[in-house]
Amino acid sequence: EAGVAQSPRYKIIEKRQSVAFWCNPISGHATLYWYQQILGQGPKLLIQFQNNGVVDDSQLPKDRFSAERLKGVDSTLKIQPAKLEDSAVYLCASSLSVAGSYEQYFGPGTRLTVT
Amino acid sequence: AQTVTQSQPEMSVQEAETVTLSCTYDTSESDYYLFWYKQPPSRQMILVIRQEAYKQQNATENRFSVNFQKAAKSFSLKISDSQLGDAAMYFCAYRSNTNAGKSTFGDGTTLTVKP
Numbered sequence: 001e002a003g004v005a006q007s008p009r010y011k012i013i014e015k016r017q018s019v020a021f022w023c024n025p026i027s028g029h030a031t032l033y034w035y036q037q038i039l040g041q042g043p044k045l046l047i048q049f050q051n052n053g054v055v056d057d058s059q060l061p062k063d064r065f066s067a068e069r070l071k072g073v074d075s076t077l078k079i080q081p082a083k084l085e086d087s088a089v090y091l092c093a094s095s096l097s098v099a100g101s102y103e104q105y106f107g108p109g110t111r112l113t114v115t
Numbered sequence: 116a117q118t119v120t121q122s123q124p125e126m127s128v129q130e131a132e133t134v135t136l137s138c139t140y141d142t143s144e145s146d147y148y149l150f151w152y153k154q155p156p157s158r159q160m161i162l163v164i165r166q167e168a169y170k171q172q173n174a175t176e177n178r179f180s181v182n183f184q185k186a187a188k189s190f191s192l193k194i195s196d197s198q199l200g201d202a203a204m205y206f207c208a209y210r211s212n213t214n215a216g217k218s219t220f221g222d223g224t225t226l227t228v229k230p
Contacts, residue, residue, distance in 0.1 A: 003159075031216065042119075042206050042220035043160075055215040091160070098216025101148050101167055106160040 002026065004107035006092050012113045018080035021110045025073070025094030031055075032069055033104060034077050035091040043091055049075065050098055082114045117142045117209050121221035128197045129229050135182075136192045136224045138207030146212040149183065149190045154223070155203040163205070166190065194226075202228045 005024040013019050025032050030051050035043035046065065047057040051072040060067070064083070069075040079086055089111050093104040118141045128134035140149070151163040166174045166183050174181050178198075182191045194201055207221040 033218070035220075040222070042121075042222045044220070045218055048215070048217065050215075056217050093160075095216075099212060101165055103150065103162040103165060104152075104218070106152075108157070108159050 004092055004094055004105050006090075006107035006110055008110055009108060010111050010113075012115065013082055015084055015114050016081040018078065019082055019112065020076050020078045021090050021092075021112075023075045023077070023092030023107060025075070025092070026105055029094035029096055029105070030072070031095045031098050031102075032075050033091075033093040033095075034067055034075070035093065037089045037091055037109070039088070046077070048098075055098065079112075082112075084114050087112055087114045117144070117147075117211065117217075117219045119207050119209050119219050119221040121207055121224050123224045124222075125225045125227070127227040127229060128194070128201075130199060131196055133193060133195045134197055134226065136194075136205050136207075136226070138190045138192070138221055140188050140190065140207070140209050140219075142188070142209065142211075144211055144213055148210045148212060149181075150208040150210065151179070151181070151190075151192045152206045152208060152220075153201075153203045154206060160206070164192065197228050199228050199230060202226055 032049045034046045037043045048055045049069040067077045089109040091109045092107045095102045149166045154160045164176045178195045204223045210218045
């Protein structure tokens with residue numbers, strides 16, 4: 001079974017530029033999460049999708065971050081414009097469902113550096 | 116809002132010995148799940164063990180076990196017979212089974228295993 005795929009793995013941009021990350025979850029997983037992990041901290045949930053609907057985006061900085069999940073499968077996370085404090089690893093995870101004891105499967109992450 | 120606290124930023128253990136990582140959480144919910152995830156230096160996070168809050172019996176997975184104290188809101192991870200491959204960052208995570216499965220992670224404990 002293929003795992004969660006993310007691309008790119010690394011990205012360096014200047015502040016005020018825009019950037020997009022892509023995630024392909026495990027086939028059949030209804031729930032998809034985007035996390036921001038700043039060095040030395042735990043993952044912070046940015047947005048959670050159930051199929052192609054948003055379940056929780058309360059911690060997403062909506063003035064600069066946006067995300068979508070096309071047809072309930074792949075997802076993209078965009079930052080526009082980027083700030084220095086957006087430097088972090090962006091993790092995508094998926095699970096079978098929001099209910100039950102289903103674990104989250106994580107992708108390798110995208111390391112973003114904003115200069 | 117739920118919070119997860121891991122009070123030990125770093126821990127070390129001698130190979131073959133036992134170590135316990137601490138985690139406390141705060142919630143007003145009664146239906147939830149708790150997880151320990153491992154994030155090796157390659158950064159792909161994987162599940163170590165999970166606990167359903169309604170189960171009194173502590174979960175066990177080979178050398179990994181938990182001490183779940185629901186009243187105290189404590190969820191510690193014990194690693195027995197530590198191996199070099201156990202060296203990683205360990206995250207405690209809470210997932211609501213009512214609030215759309217929202218997940219909250221602690222800030223992690225870096226475990227070093229000494230040969």
